[in-house]
Amino acid sequence: MDANDGFRRLDRRECLALLATVPTGRIVYTRQALPAVLPVNFCLDHDGAVVVRTSVSSELASAIDGAVVAFEADEVDAAAHSGWSVVALGLATLVTDPVEHARLLRTGPRSWAPAPREVFVRIAQELVTGRELVGGRTLYGVDLSS
Structure with a gap:
């Protein structure tokens, strides 16, 4: 754990492993x-990039293509007062290569709200940070584990 805040910093390998365990996250963009x-x-994806599938006409696709974005995912256990959060920063680009698009149709994420024409957005992870809060600690003398 870090000296003052009760959180443990996660290395890149741990961050990617945790991201692979959850199905949803959040894109932060302008x-x-x-x-x-x-x-x-x-x-x-195989190289650790975040891949999102969206409608070709979505605001998201046009707003983030070629932009630096943040992607965040987490998992929280409110009963145990524990959890983790991972943030990845990187350049978002539309996948335009037909071979890559075909591969992602087979292996990429499935749309929860399918559209007639969909595209894949790849977020190359330039910087990945994460932290974990382990449950059962006390705060100001109060046992939070119960």
């Missing part, structure tokens, strides 16, 4: 000069 957050289902 919409009309303001921050926007959108929940999405995703998968990790």
